[in-house]
Amino acid sequence: MFPGDGASVWRLPRGAFRFTHLSDFGWASQAHRRSACLTVSVTTTLELPVPTSDEWPGAAPPRHRRDRIGFGILLSITAVTYLWNITVNGMGNQFYAAAAQAGSKNWEALLFGSLDAKNFITVDKPPVSQWVMGLSGQIFGFSSASMLIPEALMAVATVALLYAAVRRVGGPNAALLAGFAFALTPVAALMFRFNNPDAVMVLLMTAAVYCAVRALERASATWIALAGVALGFAFLAKMLEGIMVMPAIGLMYLIAAPTTVGRRVLHLLGALVAFLVSAGWFVVLTLLWPASSRPYIAGSTDDNFMNLVLGYNGFARVLGKGNNGFHLNPVVGAAADTPFEVNHGHHGGFGGMGANSPGLTRLFTGEFGFEIGWLLPAVLVALVLVLVSRWRAPRTDLTRAGAVVFGVWMLVDGLVLSYMKSMVHPYYCLSFVPAVCGMVALGVGEAWARRDSWLGRGGLVAMILGTGVWSWWLLGRNAEWLPALRWTILAVSVIAAVGLVVSLRPRVGRHLAVAALALGLVGAVLGTGAYSVATLGQPHTGGMPMVGPAGVQRHGGWDQDDDDAQLDAMLRATNTDFSAAVDRSSAAASLELATDTAVMAIGGFGGSDPTPTLGQFQQDVANHRIGYYVAHTADHRPGGFGGRSAHADIANWVAANFTPKTVGTVTVYDLSAPNG
Incomplete structure (x- = not known):
């Protein structure tokens, strides 16, 4: 021993x-x-x-009492922080909130992720996130709390899984650093208190990495298959984005698993089968279930799930292709003929989201910089340091294997996001936050263990000083907010770097190195931590939530509709399947939440989905399934999304056959009373 x-x-x-x-x-x-x-x-x-190249010399390091205490403190702080005042975000993104409400009332709506309880159309993403929030609503009753608390608990679970994975490849101290770094990343503080699908996707991606790391210990076919299962459900959370970690997992196992090449390949094939089964069952379900008795697959051109995977939510986004006539602008995803105006507050002074054109600098600038950029310089140093330091280690070396999985995950996901041409929301960077935090922790741990060498000491200085200087620069882009903070971070980082260099000298106590490292870590997390705390204290709603203090506008792209009491009362009084029909899902979602009724979202999210056809709409009206048609006025377009409707034929038919009346700011047609 x-x-x-x-x-x-x-x-x-x-x-x-x-x-x-x-x-x-x-x-x-x-x-x-x-x-x-x-x-x-x-x-x-x-x-x-002596271990051979195909043997792994041991399992995870033993856990001491202090490690268990540290782990418990980490999870407790994460839980308290993320659950604190979580209902300040209200219904968050009303688009997904309406689907959660529908799933809380109807099992079929829960299964397919329908926007409405009558199953007219789904949201434009797979349903895993809706399963969690909708099921919580069925158990506890639908509310802001029942919808958002599961999201915060996912943050706790993600931190636990990240800790467990890093601990097995880098030790308990590195695991604690990774967990705290994750909890203090602004985009995590934003999205794990919000109701978009990203939280459950990242939880499942992290679970896949944990299972893959466990598989390395004994070349376990079972554990690597479980990684495939986790990736399958991550795919059902957000499609291709959820499997961006797959190349990293495959490469790590192929390099480092302690068994023969043939068995490694065979195990990976088994994991691929597990992925296809865990993701494919839902795809097959949508294909076999009669289309006439299930909701339309929103975002697709032909009511086919795979069309959604390959088009609207897949390669079309990366390559900048439009889908179904709905053209996507870079970054914001607004309709092509609609101006996108957002008050970015101080963030706009250095290239707001619209200025983040595709390229390597995207993640370091604009809103991306504040959401994910704080540790990016350090993570690049960490990746190089670990690979160089462990270059001659045995093939099965766990530390290098950890660098492979976190580094490749970060590079693949980061490069795709950097060059993505359409509908690039800054909060998408949440998808590789665990990779950034895990890689930084491994780098610090490796550098500290080798601090008597210039490689280790130089690496520590580069990561600490680089992070401090970068945080100082980032905060300078919002210089009016806590101006002393950026200078404090810079001073602390410089002092820590000098302390690490001086502690190399003979007869200088080891305690100086420990103190310098501790001070450097504090300086490294001050900027990202302060921005996370500022994010937690602000309400976030709409389709484009942002991080930061109160001076930053917190929503954009498509906003929530304001309640209209007179219209809401009218729709609540209906007894038809759909209280109303309205262009676009965002407007329908707003009405559903306000009235607790089902509203038909004509054209889906962008207004261009080919459902319903004019004939189908006329048949539903004839069968008295729709109470009202709500036509927004020119200055009150659905959800702030704008753009020309692809269903003008329906609007023209309604206008020609029914009498309009003004209710609040909108024009409404009573579909039960045709002209003549």
């Missing part, structure tokens, strides 16, 4: 190995402990088992 922290010599009957700095191995994995810097004095020949 290995000595505990603080031990200096491991004595064997036939020889002695002298270890140095074992008290610092809390940062390192067990693999690192076995290959740590040591002095050897062999007095007799030893016959110790």
Whole structure:
């Protein structure tokens, strides 16, 4: 067995190995402990088992009481922070809130992710997120709390899984750093208190990485298959974005699993089958279920789920192609003929979202910079440092395997997002926050374990000083908010870097290095932590929530409609299947939440889905299934989304056959009373 922290010599009957700095191995994995810097004095020949390239020398490091306490504190702080005043966000994104409301009342709506309880049309994403929120609504009753609390609890679960994965490849201290870094990332503080599908997607992606890391310990076909299952459900949360981590998992297992090449390939094929089954069952269900008795698959051109995968929510976004005549503008996703105006507050002074053109700089600038950019310089240093430091380690080295999975995840996801041409919402960067935090933690741990070398010490200085300077620069883009903070961060980072350099000198105590590292870590998280706290304290609604303090406008793209008491009362009094029909899902969602009735969303999210046809609409009117047709006035377009309607034929037919009346700010037609 290995000595505990603080031990200096491991004595064997036939020889002695002298270890140095074992008290610092809390940062390192067990693999690192076995290959740590040591002095050897062999007095007799030893016959110790030497791991071959196809053997993994051990499992996760043992857990000490202090590690369990630290883990408990990490989860408690995350839970309290993310659950605090969570209902300040109200219904969040009304588009998804309406679907959660529908799922809380109807099992078929829950299954398909319908926007309405009568199952006319789905939201434009798969339904996993709606399953969680809708089921919570069925159990506890639909409300802001029942919808948003599960989102916050997903943050706690994600932190736990990230901790567990990093601990197995980098030790408990690195795991704690990764967990706290995740909880203090602004986009995580934003989206794990919101009702978009991103939270459950990231939870499942992190679960897949955890299962893959577990698979490395014994080349477990079961654990790598479970990683495939997690990715399958991540796909059902947000399609292709949910499987951006798949190449990283596959490469890590192919490189580092402790078994033969043939078995590694066979295990990965099994994981692929598990993925196809866990994702494909829902696709098959939508194909086999008669289209006439299920909701229309929103965003598709032919009511086919795979059309949605390959088009609107897939390659069309990356390549900038329009879908179904609905042209997507870069970043905001507004209709092509609609001006997009958002008050970005201080964020707009350095290139607001509209200025984030495709390219390598996208993630470092604009709103992206504030949501994900704080640790990006450090993570690039960390990736290079770990790969260089572990270059000659055995193939099965866990620390390097961790760098592969987190590094490749970050690079693949980050590059796709950087060059994505259509509908690029800044909060999409949540998809690789666990990779950034895990990689930074591994880098700090590896550098600290090798701090007696210039590689380790230089890496620490580069990460701490780089993060401090970058945070100072980022905060300078919003210089009116807490102006002293950026200078404090800069000063703390410089002092920490100098302390680390000085502690290399002979006869300088180790305590100086420890103090300098602690100070540097504080400086590294001050900026991102302050922005996260500011984000937590503000309400977020609409289709484009943003991070930051009160000076920043918190929504954009498409906004929520204001309640109209007279219209709401009119719709509540109906007894038809649909209280009303209105162009676009955002307007329908607003009415559904206000009236607790089903509203037909003509044309779906962008207004261009080919449903209903004029004939279908006329048949529904004839069968008395729709109470009113709501036609928004020119200055009150549905959901603030704008654009020309693809269903003008329906609007023209209604106007020609029914009498209009003004209710509040809108024109309404009573479909039960045709002219003549």
